[in-house]
Amino acid sequence: MKKLLFFSILMMAVLSVNYSLKEPRVNTLLLDNIEALAADEQDVPTNCWGSGSVDCPVTKVKVEYVATGYSLEK
Template identity: 50%
Template sequence: MRKLVFFLFLCIVVLLTAKRSTNHHVSFNTLLYYNVEALAAGEDLNVYRCVGSGSVDCPIIHDKVKYVFGGYSLEE
């Protein structure tokens, strides 16, 4: 009986660890995607929109926001 309880406990710990690692992997890919988008956008955007409150600098109001959206142009 003691071995059965230990085995069930071990299975629960393994399942919770696997679930946590898969959730962490998804959020890492999303974060990586946002970083690639930010690097690809460049710094010459003319139209900005700042949303939320977070740790990103908004160029219009010089405050910390969650997201900064800008227009894209093919001309330089």
């Protein structure tokens, strides 16, 4: 009985160490989201009108209105 208990505890220890040493898998959707957040958004069409207190992201000039387009395609 003691041998069986010792063997069971030993196997649980070996399996837990083996499981903890495996490399974690990262979901590809998570990587795509991180890449999308880190990507530069200058590809989005931007139009700036008027003169005011808002910075135009393209020309860095103070404007009144900034309009940007959104697209799901690259």
